[in-house]
Each structure stands twice: as C-alpha cells, then as structure tokens.
Amino acid sequence: MTSVLVLGGYGAVGVHVVERLRAAGIDALAAGRDASRADRVVDLADPRSLESGLDGVAAVVNCSGAEDPAVAAAVAGRGIPFVDITATSEYARELELVDGPVLLGVGIAPGLSGLLATEAARAGGPVDVLIGLGAGEAHGPAATAWTYGLLGKRFNDPDGSQVRNYTRPTRFYLPAEAGYPRFPALRTDFADQHRLTAKLGVPVRSYLRLDSRLATLGLAALTWAPRVASLVPAGGMPGGDGWVIAARGGDGRSWWATGRGQSRATAAVAALAVQRVLQRPIAEPTWLHEMASLDELRPALSEAGIALGAG
Structure with a gap:
C-alpha cells in the first residue's frame, strides 16, 4: 500500500x-x-x-x-x-x-484561488482574486502567525509599485451562498498571485477580507502600527467559519468557491x-x-x- x-x-x-x-x-x-x-x-x-x-x-x-x-x-x-x-x-x-x-x-488560497483565477483569465485581465475567511474559526498557530506576520510589510504589484498589506480596499461581488455582508477587501500578499501573473500573462492581484467587518478593519488599522498586534488578546475574533474565494476577470464575470471550515x-x-x-x-x-x-x-x-x- x-x-x-x-x-x-x-x-x-x-x-x-x-x-x-x-x-x-x-x-x-x-x-x-x-x-x-x-x-x-x-x-x-x-x-x-x-x-x-x-x-x-x-x-x-x-x-x-x-x-x-x-x-x-x-x-x-x-x-x-x-x-x-x-x-x-x-x-x-x-x-x-x-x-x-x-x-x-x-489549499484554498493558494490552491482554489489559482484554479478560479485561471478560469477568470480566459476573458482577459486584470484578474482580481478575493479570499474571504471566517474570523471566528479556530486556526492553527501557523495560520495566525502568517496573518499577523504580513502587518506593515510590502510586496510588489504587477505594475511595479510597492503595496502595503491590508490596504487599497476594493469591493467584490460575492455569492449569496457565502453569507458575507458587503464591505471591501484589502490587498494581501498571497504567494500564487505572483506565479499567476507570470504564467497567465495578465495582472493578478489578491485581496483578503474576513466575514467580520470589525476584524477586517482591525487588520487595516494594525498594518500601520504592527507592533500593537502583540497586544491583541488571544482567543479568536468575532465571526464564523464560512470562507469564500472569488476571481473576477477583465469582463467583470466572477468565478467562485465557498464552504465552511477553512482547515x-x-x-x-x-x-x-x-x-x-x-x-x-x-x-x-x-x-x-x-x-x-x-x-x-x-x-x-x-x-x-x-x-x-x-x-
């Protein structure tokens, strides 16, 4: 076997x-x-x-x-x-x-995000990818460390500029099945956006938001004062365990996946x-x-x- x-x-x-x-x-x-x-x-x-x-x-x-x-x-x-x-x-x-x-x-991001972005890119670019995660899910220490580890850091945009994580809020269409209230997502450095940009030949940009507006706004605020993150109490954030990934192509059409339990x-x-x-x-x-x-x-x-x- x-x-x-x-x-x-x-x-x-x-x-x-x-x-x-x-x-x-x-x-x-x-x-x-x-x-x-x-x-x-x-x-x-x-x-x-x-x-x-x-x-x-x-x-x-x-x-x-x-x-x-x-x-x-x-x-x-x-x-x-x-x-x-x-x-x-x-x-x-x-x-x-x-x-x-x-x-x-x-995984789901990267993973499903790349599969969805590939479909969206068939209509041309740019391709914007939303990763929506449940703020209330109990994640392992590595996932939590990754989220907070991006605070204050910058990465390269396809246009050559530098982007600070958890900035540049952008709105997305989300399927009703996801159960997410409507508010903007934030640019975030997910690994696959760089590979996708190179391989698909169109700009691919990743955005993160949580199912909680408060938790998402918290990331947007902490990225300007990352040291304060150490003062955030342990025990999770307000929110549920639903997640959603959506990739929007140049024609405005979105391909999406959603479910419960990111892990x-x-x-x-x-x-x-x-x-x-x-x-x-x-x-x-x-x-x-x-x-x-x-x-x-x-x-x-x-x-x-x-x-x-x-x-």
Whole structure:
C-alpha cells in the first residue's frame, strides 16, 4: 500500500489531510515530534530524523507550518514529491528553486484561488482574486502567525509599485451562498498571485477580507502600527467559519468557491493534490493550477462540501 507522510499530521489542517487520504484508501502517516500522537516520529530540526522518516514513503505533505526549503530539498532530492500548503510568497519562491518534485498551491488560497483565477483569465485581465475567511474559526498557530506576520510589510504589484498589506480596499461581488455582508477587501500578499501573473500573462492581484467587518478593519488599522498586534488578546475574533474565494476577470464575470471550515477545505484540496501527483508524477516545482483544471476537480470538490459557481 502507498504511504504518504503528513508532516504536522495531528495539527489543524494535517489531521483532516490524514483523514481524507485514509478515506481514499491511502496509508497516511501522521508525523510530528509528539510520540503519543504521531504514527511516525519526525523532528524537522534533525536531518537524520527526517531521513529515517522517509523510508517507504511515496509522497510528503507539509502541514507543519515549518517553512524550511532544506526540508523540501531533502525530500524532493530522493525523488519523493513534496506537497506544501504554504501561502507565504518568500518561501514559495524558495520552493520554486528546489531541484525535484515539489507541488505548491494545494489549499484554498493558494490552491482554489489559482484554479478560479485561471478560469477568470480566459476573458482577459486584470484578474482580481478575493479570499474571504471566517474570523471566528479556530486556526492553527501557523495560520495566525502568517496573518499577523504580513502587518506593515510590502510586496510588489504587477505594475511595479510597492503595496502595503491590508490596504487599497476594493469591493467584490460575492455569492449569496457565502453569507458575507458587503464591505471591501484589502490587498494581501498571497504567494500564487505572483506565479499567476507570470504564467497567465495578465495582472493578478489578491485581496483578503474576513466575514467580520470589525476584524477586517482591525487588520487595516494594525498594518500601520504592527507592533500593537502583540497586544491583541488571544482567543479568536468575532465571526464564523464560512470562507469564500472569488476571481473576477477583465469582463467583470466572477468565478467562485465557498464552504465552511477553512482547515477542512484546505485539507480536502491538499488530499486531492496528493492523489493527483501520485497518479501523474511531476519532476520539478509545479503549482496545482498548472497540472489540474477546475472542471477536472469539480466532482471531488463538490463531494467535499465545496460549492462552485460563476456569475
């Protein structure tokens, strides 16, 4: 039986990846440092531990939150596909330089965002991508660190200018199924917008908003005083667990996906990506939107509780 090693396999996303792979008949091994919860004990800080953990493994999924290209290189160097759910631009660029099979963009953003943007780009550009996340969902520490880690930082826009995260508010059409009140989204540095701009030949820009106006305004305010974020009380923000991704093309038409539970949805896309790469091996760093289309994955996405539409 094919074994897949899931780094962080008992975390917020990893636990669902393990569950979905097992439901698909794949032997998924939850990996981590805690022997009481791990099927295979792996300490990513110890190269020997990682090396021994790869024995008999056909693919590795990184849900650990650790963003070390040396880990990816160690896995891909043995010809084992390394599948990563990262949304971090700098780390994604490092993964794109790894020599060997690496699969990126395997969540909802990046992931579904790239598939939807590819559809929207057929009408020409620019393509604006909205990522709407439920502010009340209990995320893992890596997701929270990513959100606050962008505060005050800038990234390159397709027009060559510098953009500060959580600025430049823009409104989007959202499907009624998402249940989101109407208010603007904020420019945010999701990793796939840079790859999409280069590959699709049109400007692709990503925006983030939460289902709570208060929480979204909080990000907009904190980006000008990022040190204040350390004073924000733990325990989550007001809001629910519904998420929505929408990509708007040059003709004004939007392609969208929506569901509940960001962690579960990310895991569903990641599990589909693993099955895909096992069936159709890759030899170099590749993004999910470069090896699969929305139509190809539509039945499996629907089965996972993800609603898709256009309008």
